[in-house]
Amino acid sequence: MASVVSSQVLYCFFSTSEITPRFQLRVHSSGGGSTSKESNAISWNGASLNGEKDKKVGGRIGSWNGSLKGEVKKKSVKDSISSDLDVLWDDGYGTKTVKDYFEEAKEMIRPDGGPPRWFCPTECGQPLKDSPILLFCPGFVGVGLALTLHHKALGKVFEVRCLHIPVNDRTPFEGLVKFVEETVRLEHASSPNKPIYLVGDSFGGCLVLAVAARNPEIDLVVILANPATSFDRSQLRPLFPLWEVLPDELYDAIPYLLRFARGNPVEMARVNIADRIPPRLQIEQLFQNLIALLPHLSDSVDTIPKDTLIWKLKLLRSAASYANSRLHAVKAEVLVLSSGNDRLLPSGDEAQRLKSTLKNCTVRHFKDNGHTILLEDGVNLLTVIKGTGKYRRSRRIDIVSDFIPPSMLLRFATGSAMFSTLNDGKIVRGLHGIPDEGPVLLVGYHMLMGLEIYSLVPEFLRERNIMVRGVAHPVALRETQGGSSPEFSLADWLKVMGAVPVTGSNLFNLLSAKSHVLLYPGGAREALHNRGEEYKLIWPDQQEFVRMAARFGATIVPFGTVGEDDVAELVLDYNDLMKIPVVNDLIRDANRDLTRLRDKSKGEVANQELYLPGILPKVPGRFYFLFGKPIETKGRAEEILNDRENANQLYLHTKSEVERCIAYLLKKREEDPYRNIVDRTVYRALYSPLHEVPAFDP
DSSP states (O other): OOOSSOOGGGTEEEOOOOOOOOOEEEEEOTTSOEEEEESOSEEEOSBOTTSOBOOOOSSEEEEEETTEEEEEOOOOOOSOHHHHSOTTBOOOTTSOOHHHHHHHHHHHTSOOOOOOEEEEOGGGOOOOTTOOEEEEEOOTTOOOOTTGGGHHHHHHHSEEEEEEOOTTOOOOHHHHHHHHHHHHHHHHHHOTTSOEEEEEETHHHHHHHHHHHHOTTSOEEEEEESOGGGGGGOTTGGGHHHHHTOOHHHHTHHHHHHHHHHOOHHHHHHTTOOTTSOHHHHHHHHHHHHHHHGGGTTHHHHTSOHHHHHHHHHHHHHHHHHHHTTGGGOOSEEEEEEETTOSSSOHHHHHHHHHHHSSSEEEEEETTOOSOGGGSTTOOHHHHHHHTTOOOSSSSOOTTTTOOOOBTTEEEOOOOEEEEEOTTSOEEESSTTSOSSSOEEEEEOOOGGGTTHHHHHHHHHHHHOOOEEEEEOGGGGSOOSSOSSOOSOHHHHHHHTTOEEOOHHHHHHHHHTTOEEEEOTTHHHHHTOOTTOTTOOOOOSSOHHHHHHHHHTOEEEEEEEEOGGGTEEEEEOHHHHTTSTTHHHHHHHHHHTOOOSSOGGGGGGGOOOOOOOEEEEOSOOOOEEEEOOOBOOTTOHHHHHSOHHHHHHHHHHHHHHHHHHHHHHHHHGGGOTTOSHHHHHHHHHHTSOGGGOOOOOO
8 A cells, every 4th residue: 555645755665465364253242252254454342243242252342222232442552662573563454454354244234133332353463562453433324344454564563443333223313423432531541641542534433523522521532534514515415305215216316416425446446556666557456446346335325224314314313413512512633634526525625624723623635636645646644643743651651651653554766876984994884884783873974955865764664673763852742734635745754754853851752762863963054054154063062962961871973975976956045045125024924933942052053943945957967975983982981971071082083084084075975887867767667676776885
């Protein structure tokens, strides 16, 4: 499955697989045992498929519907998030398709006489220790399988349960609210310090908002996918009264009306197409997927009798009315995913209405997707949760323990030339000179607009499976303000890739967790340098990072990087822009309320205002990195922390090593026969992948 968005800045390629697993249905029988057959990858709890009430076989007791009681069995968990969820972990994307969803849903939609109940998809596997629970509430059809494409990834870091509402069930909306609410309260009583995630798709969005409004004291994170709270403004609503009196012989036309209103068939067919295969093959596979998918699009509606469909439409209307009347009481964190191509509901406008109405609401807009956004290409739910900073396992986010490392979803190929220095001083290709074990502090030069970070972090992942956590200016991680439909942005991707705001406490926590940390002492002043300051270090006078490194015995790795002058030419710097009327006022206004990371006592590096420089792009050259010889601070804490002169000497030594690395690269890149993008492209086409294109000999 493709990522949540395409990001050319990150040079990401996304993994897919053509392997479709066989499914096992595990059903708890009335005798407490289990039977298996090839079918949906689902573990049912509390009721058998024929509606018979299961006996208790252990675990917590939950409510199903009214007085009917059943089992809500906890899944076992693993012991350690650090050892079991390494970087580039197996997320399972690409192993399921929308066709799989329709085939499974066709079996589950058959009447079984049972009440609404939760099930745990077996492909979710076992979550990591202390993972929060995620309760998924479905759209008006009620199958509960809309997270099919996301089950395996979500199951790593959530205890996933999905609500199934049988097709002939007639539980009123308030009854469904109480059913979900009782489960939420039981979970909160069991783990009062953990958040509870409520994900609502369309109709389910009304359901989870209602539960959140009734339980403001519980720590909830509500995620809405095209919520049906906009039902009254739906283009199809005026037709619903006519369907009640529609002759039975004309009723068969309704599924065809809903078929193309519910989702975007093209985006559904794109799922499981590898981005790295040639465009011609992508088009071929898309066409084949679309042909195979079209017969399934109306299956979930075709099998619903007329009276049931009318009931569900009335249920949808009451759900929207109930939820809208209680929006003022919602105190939970809310994340809204809206589609720009939703033909069923005005989801884009509704997302903005909810954002202005709810107290703590974030919106991400996906302009190419349809109503069934969770079943379409371009949306990775776990990535959206990570990128918007919504994943946590307690009441407050912990930047170390709550961080979910990048998964196999991402494939990196930047074409940058990477070199490092061994302990004996020998320079080698690749990153072999970087210590495996942290804490490690990578200290280097910040190129124009920080262009180098989009190569540096991915290359560490690709070559060494090392997660580099960058400390960034808070503005770089801030949600864009003023946009009517904020899409998944560069700031979101920085969070996905592990960036955190640069503060002393964050640096302290990362080093104490033995992380590899990326730090630029020159900060914004160096990244927004003036003309003539290319490759000039603009560092503060204080030895901030040296003392922090010594405190934890961190290894300092100085590095230099060059290539900005092969990518863009700086034509308007800060001094130029401040001479232009109106533009200078805009810069001053934009910086008036920004947090200053350093006070003016720290010299020139503290006085940089943030702005967008005027640049002219060039035919892209290549970025070059050289990581210098590692500098050990282990065992030197006392001499560095207690003697300012020793700290200053180490600081100056690190700075001079960065300058030496830059000088080396500026000279040696002249020997690279593949410095030009044309030469690299030809070599890649004829011989090897992008990351294997050679450079100069060190």
